[in-house]
Amino acid sequence: MKVIECTNVTKKYGRINVLDKMTFSIEENKMTGLIGRNGAGKTTLLKILSGFIRETSGEVQVFSEGPFNSLFVSANSIFIDDQMTFPPALNLAEILEEASRFYENWDAKLAQGMFDYFSFNPHQYHRNLSKGLMSTFNMIIGLSARCALTIFDEPTTGMDASVRKDFYRALLKDYIAHPRSIIISSHHLNEVEDLLEDVLLIKDGKAHLHLPISELKEWAIALQGKKSTVAGWTMGREVLHEKQMGPSSIYSVVKNDFTEADIQSARLDGLEITSVSSSDVCVYLTSKHKGGIDDVFNRNESI
Numbered sequence: 001m002k003v004i005e006c007t008n009v010t011k012k013y014g015r016i017n018v019l020d021k022m023t024f025s026i027e028e029n030k031m032t033g034l035i036g037r038n039g040a041g042k043t044t045l046l047k048i049l050s051g052f053i054r055e056t057s058g059e060v061q062v063f064s065e066g067p068f069n070s071l072f073v074s075a076n077s078i079f080i081d082d083q084m085t086f087p088p089a090l091n092l093a094e095i096l097e098e099a100s101r102f103y104e105n106w107d108a109k110l111a112q113g114m115f116d117y118f119s120f121n122p123h124q125y126h127r128n129l130s131k132g133l134m135s136t137f138n139m140i141i142g143l144s145a146r147c148a149l150t151i152f153d154e155p156t157t158g159m160d161a162s163v164r165k166d167f168y169r170a171l172l173k174d175y176i177a178h179p180r181s182i183i184i185s186s187h188h189l190n191e192v193e194d195l196l197e198d199v200l201l202i203k204d205g206k207a208h209l210h211l212p213i214s215e216l217k218e219w220a221i222a223l224q225g226k227k228s229t230v231a232g233w234t235m236g237r238e239v240l241h242e243k244q245m246g247p248s249s250i251y252s253v254v255k256n257d258f259t260e261a262d263i264q265s266a267r268l269d270g271l272e273i274t275s276v277s278s279s280d281v282c283v284y285l286t287s288k289h290k291g292g293i294d295d296v297f298n299r300n301e302s303i
């Protein structure tokens with residue numbers, strides 16, 4: 001069953017189409033990573049799916065309903081980001097108490113266990129928490145609510161490395177024990193890729209790629225060696241990324257449509273063939289410059 005179906009969804013701010021006829025769907029009980037450059041429209045999309053803002057045009061269905069103003073969607077989904085606010089009069093313990101009343105599947109034991117593990121003071125106020133502790137507390141709410149659709153928008157903002165690791169582990173353990181539809185937007189694909197089943201990559205307001213993480217890991221291939229030899233192999237293929245590796249050597253990344261025989265033959269031509277990490281594939285696919293930041297320096301040097 002599909003939990004989310006978006007058809008030609010457009011969101012305009014002024015004259016800018018942040019989302020531009022975006023079409024994709026998400027099956028129930030999947031963990032999907034939402035990836036895109038800064039400003040690509042990830043938060044905008046997640047807020048539309050959560051019913052916080054309305055699409056300009058197109059059709060959005062969450063649990064087969066338009067999410068905007070839908071009581072069913074708001075009762076069965078949770079949106080966690082670093083802008084979450086709670087009633088200012090409530091301390092942390094009281095927020096957990098209130099949340100347990102609101103969310104039908106709330107797991108009070110899990111919430112208390114994590115609250116104690118991270119040494120929160122029950123009398124502390126949410127607005128006074130540090131950035132990392134605020135994200136940690138919000139994560140406790142997001143996991144314990146056990147909503148059928150759980151959305152984390154950049155959930156690890158401010159968390160230190162060890163808390164991030166704890167968060168990913170808690171997320172995975174809880175997801176395995178209680179499968180549900182989870183979307184997690186992150187700039188750190190390398191950190192979350194082991195959790196994910198699918199990746200949805202936004203580019204130019206569209207769903208540029210939507211595929212299993214296992215396929216993304218094989219999506220591109222890198223060829224390194226003599227410029228002319230590499231050029232022979234990349235001819236007719238779109239080069240996603242290119243880097244000079246000394247005076248006569250080059251590193252080029254292309255889509256992996258190579259057969260085993262091609263790879264053997266390229267190796268016999270003296271090329272080094274390596275895989276490309278899924279996070280690098282996403283960076284290259286969404287970059288406007290084939291050489292990355294090096295292009296800026298190369299341009300300046302050639303003036």
Ligand SMILES: Nc1ncnc2c1ncn2[C@@H]1O[C@H](COP(=O)(O)OP(=O)(O)OP(=O)(O)O)[C@@H](O)[C@H]1O
Nearest residue numbers: 013014018036037038039040041042043044045154
């Ligand atoms: N309320 C708004 N009014 C006008 N423009 C907006 C508004 N909200 C977002 N935008 C613009 O929409 C674009 C997408 O923003 P959004 O926050 O969805 O991107 P994002 O992919 O989540 O970015 P980041 O990774 O930096 O958090 C940006 O150019 C942003 O400036």
